[in-house]
Amino acid sequence: MKIKRKHSFSALLLPMYLFTILFVFLPIVYMIYISFMTRAEVWGFDTHVTLQNYMRILEPLYLDTFVRSLKLAFTTTVLVILIGYPFGYFMAKLSAKWKARMMMLMMIPFWTSSLVRLNGWVIVFQSNGVLDKILMGLGITTEPLKLLYSYPAVVFGMIYALCPFMILSVYSSVEKMDWSLLEAAVDLGANRRKAFFDITFKMTMPGLLSGVVLTFIPSMGLFFVADILGGSKVVLVGNIIQEQLTKGRNVPFAAALSVILMIMTSLIIALYRKIAGADANISGLG
Amino acid sequence: MKKKMLACLLSAVTVVVALTGCGSQSKELNLYTWDGMFPQEILDGFEKETGYKINYSNFDYDEDMLAKLEETQGADYDVVIADDYILESVIAEGLATKLDTSKISTYGNINPLYQGQFYDEKDEYTIPYGAGIPLIVYDPSKVDFEITGYEDLWDERLEDSVALIGNYRVIEGIVLKTMGESFNTEDLDVISKAGEKMLALAPNIRVISDANTQDYLLNGEVSVAFMYTSQVVTALMENPDLKVVYPKEGLGFGIMAAFIPSKAPHADAAYAFLEYINQPENAAKCFEHICFFCTNKAAEDYISEDMKEAIVVPASISDGEIIQNISQEAEDLHAKNWDNFKVACE
Numbered sequence: 282m283k284i285k286r287k288h289s290f291s292a293l294l295l296p297m298y299l300f301t302i303l304f305v306f307l308p309i310v311y312m313i314y315i316s317f318m319t320r321a322e323v324w325g326f327d328t329h330v331t332l333q334n335y336m337r338i339l340e341p342l343y344l345d346t347f348v349r350s351l352k353l354a355f356t357t358t359v360l361v362i363l364i365g366y367p368f369g370y371f372m373a374k375l376s377a378k379w380k381a382r383m384m385m386l387m388m389i390p391f392w393t394s395s396l397v398r399l400n401g402w403v404i405v406f407q408s409n410g411v412l413d414k415i416l417m418g419l420g421i422t423t424e425p426l427k428l429l430y431s432y433p434a435v436v437f438g439m440i441y442a443l444c445p446f447m448i449l450s451v452y453s454s455v456e457k458m459d460w461s462l463l464e465a466a467v468d469l470g471a472n473r474r475k476a477f478f479d480i481t482f483k484m485t486m487p488g489l490l491s492g493v494v495l496t497f498i499p500s501m502g503l504f505f506v507a508d509i510l511g512g513s514k515v516v517l518v519g520n521i522i523q524e525q526l527t528k529g530r531n532v533p534f535a536a537a538l539s540v541i542l543m544i545m546t547s548l549i550i551a552l553y554r555k556i557a558g559a560d561a562n563i564s565g566l567g
Numbered sequence: 568m569k570k571k572m573l574a575c576l577l578s579a580v581t582v583v584v585a586l587t588g589c590g591s592q593s594k595e596l597n598l599y600t601w602d603g604m605f606p607q608e609i610l611d612g613f614e615k616e617t618g619y620k621i622n623y624s625n626f627d628y629d630e631d632m633l634a635k636l637e638e639t640q641g642a643d644y645d646v647v648i649a650d651d652y653i654l655e656s657v658i659a660e661g662l663a664t665k666l667d668t669s670k671i672s673t674y675g676n677i678n679p680l681y682q683g684q685f686y687d688e689k690d691e692y693t694i695p696y697g698a699g700i701p702l703i704v705y706d707p708s709k710v711d712f713e714i715t716g717y718e719d720l721w722d723e724r725l726e727d728s729v730a731l732i733g734n735y736r737v738i739e740g741i742v743l744k745t746m747g748e749s750f751n752t753e754d755l756d757v758i759s760k761a762g763e764k765m766l767a768l769a770p771n772i773r774v775i776s777d778a779n780t781q782d783y784l785l786n787g788e789v790s791v792a793f794m795y796t797s798q799v800v801t802a803l804m805e806n807p808d809l810k811v812v813y814p815k816e817g818l819g820f821g822i823m824a825a826f827i828p829s830k831a832p833h834a835d836a837a838y839a840f841l842e843y844i845n846q847p848e849n850a851a852k853c854f855e856h857i858c859f860f861c862t863n864k865a866a867e868d869y870i871s872e873d874m875k876e877a878i879v880v881p882a883s884i885s886d887g888e889i890i891q892n893i894s895q896e897a898e899d900l901h902a903k904n905w906d907n908f909k910v911a912c913e
Contacts (some may be wrong), residue, residue, distance in 0.1 A: 320895070325634065342906055349910075408788040425787055427727065430774045432913060512774030513733055514912040521906060528735065529902045530630055 309543070316536035326533045334537035343521065347541070350517045354500040357439040361447045361496045364440065366489060369451025370481075373458075387445055395442060399509045402438065403429065430512030438506040443499060447492035454488025455481075487557065494553050498546045518542050596836040598623045599632065600648035604696075605844075606856040613843045619836045629653035636662045641829030645837040648696050648825045652891050655686040657826065663692040664827040670838040673845035676865035680885060681822055693824035694841055697859035699796030700887055701737055701819050703812040704781075704803070709790035716815040717741040720791065725771045730784060730792040733777040735905035736890050737819060739765065741793070744816040750888050753897045762904030769911035784809065796878075797858035803877040813881050820887025823859070860884075 316334055318326040337343065372383050390398060405411045408425040416422040428434060458481065466476040504519030513520075518538060525535035596613075598605075602625040610621050626632045629650050636647070641662040649657070657663050668674045674694070681695040705714050712724065720729055720741075731738055740750035742761040752758065773789045780794040781802035792802070802809055827837045844853055851869030854861040860880050861867055 322895075340903075342903060342910070345910070346906075407786055409786050427773070427788075429788070508776075511913075513776060514772065514774070514909055516906060516909045516913070524902075524906075527628055527630075531899070531902070 312536050313540055315533050316540045318533045320531045320533050331533075334534045335541075337534060338537060338541060343538070346516055346518055346521055347545070350501045350519075351545075353436070353439070353515075353517065354497050356436055357443065357500040358493055358497045360436065360440050361444050362489065362493070365444050365447030365492060366451050368444075369448040369488070369492075370455050370485070372448065373452050373455035387448065391445075396505060396509070399438060399442075399506060402441070403509060406434070429510060430514060432511070432515060435507050435511040435515045438510040439500050439503060442503060442506060443496045446495040450488045450492040450495065451485060452488070454485045458484050490553055490557060494550060497549060501542065501546065593833065594619050594836070595833055596621050596646065596840055597644045597831075597833065598646050598840070599626065599635075599644040600646075601625055601627070604648060604857060606852055609844065609849055609852055609856075612849070613840060616843070617836075617839050619833075619839060633657060636828055639830075642832060644828050645831040645833045646825055646840050647828060648823055651684060651686050651822045651824070651889050654693055654824055654826065655892060658687060658692050662829050664829050664831060664834065665691050666694070666827065667838070671842045671845065673842050673865075676845050676847060676850065676863050678862050678864040681862040684822060685889065685891065687824070693826045694845070695822050695824045695862035696844070697854065697857050698820070698822045698862055698884075699859045700813075700821070700881070700884065701732065701793060701795055702799050703791065703793050703814060704784060704799055704809050705791040705812070706784065706806075707808070707810050709787075714791065714810075714812050716745070716812070717793075718745045718816065720771060720793065721768055723771075725791055727771065727773050728790045729771045730774045730776065730780055730789040730794070731772060732780055732794050732798075733775050735901055738793075738908075739901050739904060740819055740888075740890060741814070741816070742768070744814070747816075750819065751891045751893055753894045755896060755900055758897055758900045758904065762900070762907060765904060765908045766911045769908060772912045775909065775912070781805070796860060800858040800874070800877045804873060807876070811879075813883075818881065818883065818887035820884065820889050822862070822889070
């Protein structure tokens, strides 16, 4: 009886299923389909089945691009953890008034498009830009620095774009934490360091891990950061997909690259679930 | 009585609304080109003078435009402006109308230098709207030798100080020029060699960008830039001390031109528009806005002196080579070379 009632309720889930089928499942199937087609003379694709697009990804140029994208995503994630974890942790320990203020400060930049914000950094960091003028005005430097259009500039942009996601997910898990456990640990003789690593760190692991997923996955695809702050010289998988879709006019190859990228990110999510599943305390991004 | 009057009034209003409704439908012009190709003044002026309402839609890449036209079989748009090489495909696919030039009284103003090109040898389908040559511009206060050609971009004194536009056919084209080859070679060995030579250029590249490339030169980020005509002109208007190089290896050349799609819904409006933008004063305003070479001879008298100084059309312009469609293998190899080059620039 109970089960039946549950079934009738599932009609309410219909819009969600429809949405998922129309806007998630079908586009992915279409993308996979295109990835096996041949490129057309001018635009689009011809329906001749081929494995050529996947073979091409095995060329060193594209394999290296995947490796480079992974490296950048890894570097970004590590740095975002180092900045975002303590930030989120201490933010959760603030008074309610200051928490609200900090949250507001975190949200304000999101009111502006990320492209506009990145171009704002260009104005600050470019040669003879705001930073150069200040440094030269103070006599700290004598000539313009060349800060932009380099790998570190891209890493900076990635951290800037993704750090809020780490901070917020760590914040929410620290906020939910039961502090009496920590007190109990100290009462039972644990020193502060041991208490932090055995209790706090473990309890906030779900937040940290979901922050990692929210940082690692987008950082493989944020091609515009590499374009704007890297001066188009840092080539990521996202850049190649974008270029093949536009100037390169090779839609099937772009689709094949996207399929591989999607498989890679799915593997990372699977890995995350495995780690999360291994620890009974951990639940998060389901 | 009151009711009757109200009924009369209402029906009158309905009739007027219906009529104006019809009117506005036929008094429209669907213009399709890149963003910012016309000054607002010209768009407003045309609407005011002729009563046609302009619907301006834009594309980012020529290929998007072609895809749209293929989809609608030449319907939906009345005037399209796009690049030379794509016009060849548009015409070959029968997507452009044969122009009745008698309907454009200002047709004679067009500079014949920009006519009779490969995409439309008999000038049956297109009217040029701006032309350009990508050129090298440098800041002589920061470069201590004279740059005379593309080959100088490889000079090690220019380490990390060159900005390039992001069009790979153009950039690889200049590499081909330094090897004495054509932009449009389909010889894969030659293109591979060009790819290798291009790698040696990488250490000198500071930034690659298609948009506002002149800014990098103006703010001192780079000391040399290779860029589109509009950017060259903008840079020179801002800083007249910059030096322009007409590379000795040979010039590239590009023309943008307007055409009327084969099933344009408002062909009359299209002719009226082409007539309007080719009136000398109007054409001058357009060219001052887009900063490309003026393709309207009669307009030259109306272009400001500053602009004329900044924009010198070289006598050898017609010797410039236009980038054309090449075989898919050659195109793919170019794309691959370009990705390798960008990785080497990092």
